[in-house]
Amino acid sequence: MTTTEPEGDRDAYDVMAIQERWLPVWDELAPFRSGRPDDERPKKYVLDMFPYPSGDLHMGHAEAYALGDVIARYWVQRGFNVMHPIGWDAFGLPAENAAIKNGEDPGRWTYENIAQQKASMRRYACSFDWDRVFNTCDPEYYRWNQWFFLQMFKRGLAYRKDSNVNWCPNCQTVLANEQVVAGLCERCDTAVTKKKLTQWYLRITDYADRLLDDMTQLEGQWPEKVLLMQRNWIGRSQGAEVQFVVEGRDEPVTVYTTRPDTLYGATFFVVAADSDLAAELASGTPAQAEFETYLEGVKQTSEMDRLDSSRDKTGVFLQRYAINPVNGERIPVWASDYVLADYGTGAIMAVPAHDQRDLDFARAFNLPVRVVVDAGEDPAVTGVATGDDGPHVNSGPLDGLGKAEAIERIVEILQERGTGEPAINYRLRDWLISRQRYWGTPIPIVHCDACGEVAVPDDQLPVTLPPAEGLELKPKGTSPLGGATDWVNTTCPQCGGPALRDTDTMDTFMDSSWYYLRYADPNNETAAFDPEIVREWLPVDQYVGGVTHAILHLLYSRFFTKVLHDMGLLDFTEPFTRLLNQGMVVMDGSAMSKSRGNLVRLSDELAENGVDAIRLTMVFAGPPEDDVDWADVSPTGSRKFLARAWRLADDVTSAPGVDVTTGDLGLRKATHKAVHDAGIAVETFRFNVAVARAMELVNVTRKAIDSGCGPDDPAVREAAEAVAIMLSLVAPYTAEDMWAQLGHEPTVFLAGWPEVDPALLVEESVTCVVQVAGKVRDRLEVDPSIGEDELRELALAAPGVVKALDGSGIRTVIVRAPKLVNIVPA
Numbered sequence: 001m002t003t004t005e006p007e008g009d010r011d012a013y014d015v016m017a018i019q020e021r022w023l024p025v026w027d028e029l030a031p032f033r034s035g036r037p038d039d040e041r042p043k044k045y046v047l048d049m050f051p052y053p054s055g056d057l058h059m060g061h062a063e064a065y066a067l068g069d070v071i072a073r074y075w076v077q078r079g080f081n082v083m084h085p086i087g088w089d090a091f092g093l094p095a096e097n098a099a100i101k102n103g104e105d106p107g108r109w110t111y112e113n114i115a116q117q118k119a120s121m122r123r124y125a126c127s128f129d130w131d132r133v134f135n136t137c138d139p140e141y142y143r144w145n146q147w148f149f150l151q152m153f154k155r156g157l158a159y160r161k162d163s164n165v166n167w168c169p170n171c172q173t174v175l176a177n178e179q180v181v182a183g184l185c186e187r188c189d190t191a192v193t194k195k196k197l198t199q200w201y202l203r204i205t206d207y208a209d210r211l212l213d214d215m216t217q218l219e220g221q222w223p224e225k226v227l228l229m230q231r232n233w234i235g236r237s238q239g240a241e242v243q244f245v246v247e248g249r250d251e252p253v254t255v256y257t258t259r260p261d262t263l264y265g266a267t268f269f270v271v272a273a274d275s276d277l278a279a280e281l282a283s284g285t286p287a288q289a290e291f292e293t294y295l296e297g298v299k300q301t302s303e304m305d306r307l308d309s310s311r312d313k314t315g316v317f318l319q320r321y322a323i324n325p326v327n328g329e330r331i332p333v334w335a336s337d338y339v340l341a342d343y344g345t346g347a348i349m350a351v352p353a354h355d356q357r358d359l360d361f362a363r364a365f366n367l368p369v370r371v372v373v374d375a376g377e378d379p380a381v382t383g384v385a386t387g388d389d390g391p392h393v394n395s396g397p398l399d400g401l402g403k404a405e406a407i408e409r410i411v412e413i414l415q416e417r418g419t420g421e422p423a424i425n426y427r428l429r430d431w432l433i434s435r436q437r438y439w440g441t442p443i444p445i446v447h448c449d450a451c452g453e454v455a456v457p458d459d460q461l462p463v464t465l466p467p468a469e470g471l472e473l474k475p476k477g478t479s480p481l482g483g484a485t486d487w488v489n490t491t492c493p494q495c496g497g498p499a500l501r502d503t504d505t506m507d508t509f510m511d512s513s514w515y516y517l518r519y520a521d522p523n524n525e526t527a528a529f530d531p532e533i534v535r536e537w538l539p540v541d542q543y544v545g546g547v548t549h550a551i552l553h554l555l556y557s558r559f560f561t562k563v564l565h566d567m568g569l570l571d572f573t574e575p576f577t578r579l580l581n582q583g584m585v586v587m588d589g590s591a592m593s594k595s596r597g598n599l600v601r602l603s604d605e606l607a608e609n610g611v612d613a614i615r616l617t618m619v620f621a622g623p624p625e626d627d628v629d630w631a632d633v634s635p636t637g638s639r640k641f642l643a644r645a646w647r648l649a650d651d652v653t654s655a656p657g658v659d660v661t662t663g664d665l666g667l668r669k670a671t672h673k674a675v676h677d678a679g680i681a682v683e684t685f686r687f688n689v690a691v692a693r694a695m696e697l698v699n700v701t702r703k704a705i706d707s708g709c710g711p712d713d714p715a716v717r718e719a720a721e722a723v724a725i726m727l728s729l730v731a732p733y734t735a736e737d738m739w740a741q742l743g744h745e746p747t748v749f750l751a752g753w754p755e756v757d758p759a760l761l762v763e764e765s766v767t768c769v770v771q772v773a774g775k776v777r778d779r780l781e782v783d784p785s786i787g788e789d790e791l792r793e794l795a796l797a798a799p800g801v802v803k804a805l806d807g808s809g810i811r812t813v814i815v816r817a818p819k820l821v822n823i824v825p826a
Contacts, residue, residue, distance in 0.1 A: 015733070019610065049545030063585050067619065085519040136508075143462035161199070167195035199432055211558055222578070272335070313338060438505065541577050561574060667708070671697060675693075704716055808826060
């Protein structure tokens, strides 16, 4: 395609005119289309976490997509066929809440926002392959959510059970453990309580060991912080399961502990107040009424408050006793809220001398404290639990042993007596996926009085949502789908009798747990994806997104990948080879918000400075993992730099294709070093350094044009073309306009990364800074391979050094060849 420059004055850098000039050209050329059948370039998959369509793009989007774009565009320049897709994570509470507030259909609200964001992304010049777009609220997509659910249901990985679940009183829906942050709903920050419901779960715990062990594939490729967060969340620990006989109960109660060696210090027994075991033990005892009153209070207490170590300990003595299996002592059984029903078995042996929460409880209720690990102090006196390791005391056969030896010996004793055994426990719990909301994927199960839970046949998928019109969407603790009686009432696929559809919808993290696979084959109508096509593109080479998804989305995606691998659909077990987490965009050190009055609107910034200046500012602000404080950056300065770079193309007077090897050697060296360093910087995620090298090259080239070799020198053309290609990663409009002015057909995005001549990277000399008492006194041009002794002699003889010393003695000379000598006077 040939383009012609518009008539008029090119002396002014008109960002808006440049944007209007090139956007339709790119629409026609589709330079980032990755699905051409004749494309023989090696494949690479770069993926940004897809957005939720809650409104137009904001400053956080501007940063995230600018960073991902640098990576995708760079690998295209390096000769790869890069798949860089986009879509929308479109189900979820914001659409439903907006529908309730404004009285409109959540689907209409969602699709309108998607259209708005899509138009903004097009203007923002993201290098997306627009042929691969989909939305997770499309029935063509969520059909496969349902299909995956049913495959797990058939394999026993999806199941339904009664349990105490996390409940958000504001959202009026259940939450997975991973969606409770510091005891609060991660969506609305409301304190989370517990509620007993029958819900659907996925057995992610079956994959706990693999989720941990497979992290070895990710070490050095993912941020260590993310790996540590996942390891801690899975929480594998080694210990023992110990059986306590409870008087008046036929079956012993099993307790998991990582410190079975402290059993001789167990002086009471605690069960979670909201556990079934507590209710059973309290039943029929004098403590029943007191316990039931206490339980009502516990139900109103958030998990965050229950785990607060500074909170006063409360509880009820259940008038029951357990038998310590190692010494036969009767120890009282208490119910308390500081033990959680969902962790371990919901019961603990309390060792107050060596566990602070147990000690606080013991002091509150005047219970005995027995030291069994000697730390030199008595916790009953100091109020501070002691002793992670040390010689055991008051522990019979364990006396004198250290921690490791004592654990090994007590486990042997428990096994010999048949009262315990070694065990591995996990903090991770199965993934609760039921939600009592409308705007999500319907669960494809019907409930039949005769047949029980019956899977919807594959040929009846998708089970689509009924129209929202006429339904009460306002949260009330039960699913709005229950009100769609014509939809709910159906026939059983198994017996043909009357049945009811399941009225819950799936957690929206189901949608994002496999979307990266669908991009490879987005229009497949007969399968979620073709395994052969997926094998060509995946796993994802580079994933870009916020660290807030470290546990939720990333853990669930890893789980899904392993399940699909076991189903024979994938030949890999980790979905994302490399992960980059970007920081946030803040203002004056705080997150942007209307209430704080520090909200910066992306649309305003784009209107004032143009797309390229905003993108450049985001990338140049610092390392991508750091937050960008908009108060500390200058989009105006970025725009001025881009104008300076843009003018280089106008000043070049040599013809395209000129023999650049005949050009000015100094400028050619600067060009090749800048390109070399920028490439390394991009591949190591130091995008700001890559921009800095482009800026340096612009300055050197401007100097060469104005007061050096002149605009007709072939090296000037080589430098200007390199600047255009380097800037194409961060400022596509400016780069394309430069490329056209330099006499080339569009598009600069496919020009190819400039080839670096290693001979031009060899430095003939380097500048050595010579300091006296820390102050620069001279500079020397020296051979890069100069030795320390020779450099020391040259530095001591330098005129600036001789003058500064003025005959005084020298205490020491520090030499860092070839770039620094520091002389310390006597």
